[in-house]
Amino acid sequence: MARRLHRREDGHSVPLLALSAGAVLAAGALLWRSADRGLPGRPDSAPGRTSRRSRYGDYAVSGRTVTVNRPRQELYAFWRDFTNLPQFMHNVTAVESDGEQSVWTLRGPFGRNLSVRTRIVSDRPGEEIAWRSTAESEIETEGKVSFRDAPGDRGTEVEALVAYVPPAGRAGQLVAKMFQREPRIQGRREMKRFKMLMETGEVATSANRKSEDGED
């Protein structure tokens, strides 16, 4: 395994790509192929990403649903302004957006930054936003976030999905894990921070001073 990893690292920037993809994942997720749920012929009602066996071919898909105690429109509007995303996606240092296309600056390993250009492929106010990397992008990725009314008075169910092609297959994901940027963990952290920010106006931290990041 070590040899294989090593060879791939030499070949392309495996870890970098894996990491950046992980960061994008946090962003939401690809949802090409309209989703993940409710496809005809599915044996149960669970989202496909919870399947014990991967069903997405070359794509790695990761997602997370949180219920946020705020109205749908408000959550949609905050997310739709992609320049807000770095407030809860700590791997995304900045996003510049002209509304349709956005340039994401992602934190890579060893202090290197990476940028990804995405365009909006679906925009249904109050319901769904989806984006996809453009052809010239270094990373092939898609993301989607959807907003549904939660039952009772619980607010909104927000589901984010990110799909990407892991550049070096499993080896890339392994390296990403070593850097604590494993997509599932990253995605969960981002969605929890989104919920915190929307419900409380701030992102929880145990840091005792602004200069500490509180993350370990």
Added chain:
Amino acid sequence: MRALTYHGKHDVRVDTVPDPEIVNPRDAVIEVTATAICGSDLHLYDGVIPGVLSGDILGHEFMGRVVETGPGSTLEKGQRVVVPFTISCGACFHCMKQQFSACDNSNPAEKQDLSEPLYGHAMSGLFGYSHLTGGYPGGQAQYVRVPYSDVGPIVIPDGLPDEEVLFLSDILPTGWMAAENCDITEGDSVAVWGCGPVGLFAVQSALLMGADRVIAIDHHPHRLDLARRLGAQVIDYRRTHVLEALMEMTGGFGPDAVIDAVGMESHGMAPDSALDAVKQQVGIGADRAHALREAIMACRKGGRISMPGVYGGFVDKFPLGALMEKGLQLRTGQTHVQRYSQDLLRRIGEGEIDTTFLISHRLSLEEAPTGYRNFHDNQDEWTKVVLTP
């Protein structure tokens, strides 16, 4: 500032560390005027709680004076406040339901990685405890950063001295919730395992809630004496067969409700205790649960089990058959402190509840390591240590 920090099992020290400051908009910083060592701090001291790191500032029972406020704080500089040990945002589903210790938002996202595999969910942040509960710096210090200061802190009116209100931070509402979870009605008898601070406050609370009789179980004579003075009947488990005694003392019924105020480091006189003690030494996750097992066996059919005692991992030889066959209800959880704050403050103010009887020793913050050692080694005499920075 000076602060009591964890350095390993049975090794706590007072170190100089950077002062806290306002980090988030709803924060306040308080200057601590009184802080206490809690029985659950002894679980940390014994190294049986996962996720405690060298250098962590301990302490979750504290009060003080507001010295700094963020723009979203509703506190004012100079106010005296008691700070609940549970950190709660006040805005999420659970806080709205007053399940404050289940707050969804106060445990930082990056601290939740271990909680989900271990518990299925992440719990709220707690001051001065494990990184599983947020790794928030604690209150055995000169200053504390208090998040969501518009939700938790209890403003104390002038005229109520620190020692009368300090325990609103944890052990008084914990004892109160333990009794509330017993659903006490007229004629009920309640048995309480453990006459530590929480057990004693549970005794006091159960009697205030109308229990016909409360039976307290421990082996420390002084602690049993405190329970007796509060109005309980007592059993010394080193002298007496607890199960037989409880049946006889309740007319053959068994107690209507039982409270495990001991938790994961239970002692006992039965073989399971010795085996548990060995397992706890060799690995994480094996809690010692003798008191809980005995409580379940003692509880009358259709009765209630209240479990304020702290557990962190797994127990075995759990009498699940007794729980099911007897139709018992089990209620537990970290205390939803903010739910009880105003009611208990009022009861203290009106003289209905006195908490000061518990305090056995008053030390300076600098003497905190001595306090830990004695509270740990000499539990009969050292019932509660209050520290002043």
